[in-house]
Amino acid sequence: MIKKKQEIVLDSVPRKTLAKEVADRIIQLLASGQLKPGDKLYPETELTKMLSVSRPVLREAMSSLESLGIIHRKTRDGTYFSEKISSKPYTNMLSLAGDDLPSIIEARMALELGMIAMAAEKITDQQLDELNQTIKALSEHPGDYSQVDKEFHRIIAFSVNNYILEGMIDSLLMAFDRMSKNIQFRERDVAVEHHKAIYEALKKRSPSEAFAQMYRHLDYVRKKILKQRKESKA
Structure with a gap:
């Protein structure tokens, strides 16, 4: 049949x-x-x-x-x-990444490492002062300092003053939030040390040193998050 x-x-x-x-x-x-x-x-x-x-x-x-x-x-x-590139396409793409945290971390690293070198050339004295204030706030914060940490990276991202990159910045900060949610314990002293090193490199207007210090910081965060994630699934 x-x-x-x-x-x-x-x-x-x-x-x-x-x-x-x-x-x-x-x-x-x-x-x-x-x-x-x-x-x-x-x-x-x-x-x-x-x-x-x-x-x-x-x-x-x-x-x-x-x-x-x-x-x-x-x-x-x-x-x-529109006069400027919108963040919406990048945000949409990031939302499709779902739970692919390794790819999200790598995307954030690629974008921030590209921007930090340019930030060393473009960042203003006022923005350097703002960065220094976030480091002070971070060192005195009693609990979850993720928003202060986020502000530090936001200032650097906007200091590049590039309208094309500005369209990607909201997605960068969205990736920051998704990464922060996966940090089970925080090491404030390490974060302060890393941020100070990045700040000093930017203050010296050294693209190569700023890149190296940002890589050290983001690589440390990446390894910590992925290790915690692996242990939580074990």
Whole structure:
């Protein structure tokens, strides 16, 4: 007896595919240089004619671009390309990492080690003072000092003053939070020592020394977290 094939139900593909193509073409306006970041897009009626699509398809494409931070809408003024790279794509990618803590740690290390060398060249005296204040606060903190620790790394990240990297910084701090949750015990004296060494390297404006000290710090944290994680699963 031949079994009856199970009925398979699939969502309609054409419209979603078309909306993606529309989104890609709108992005191409930036890639080709026809429009620049911060420029206002054509009105909806003009875009539908230019792209030969319906309003629902265009609106679906625009919604996807807005969710990625590529465009933003101003009430009663129209739609604009964003002037800066949004953190949303990076945050979305990081959320897909799930429980892959080793990859999250490596991603954070790669980003911070790249930024610390540039920070040594760009960090201001005011930002150095702010770093020093976080070290003082860390040394006096009686309990969970993760937020003070996070502020130390945030100051360094923003000192680079690079609008492309700024789009990644929120994801970096999100990775920081996920790593901090996996630290079962803290060693404040070690953290203070590491932070002071990083601060002194930045104060001397030495990219190579700043890189070496940040690597020492992050590698120490990485090994501690992965060891604790392995022991908790044993």
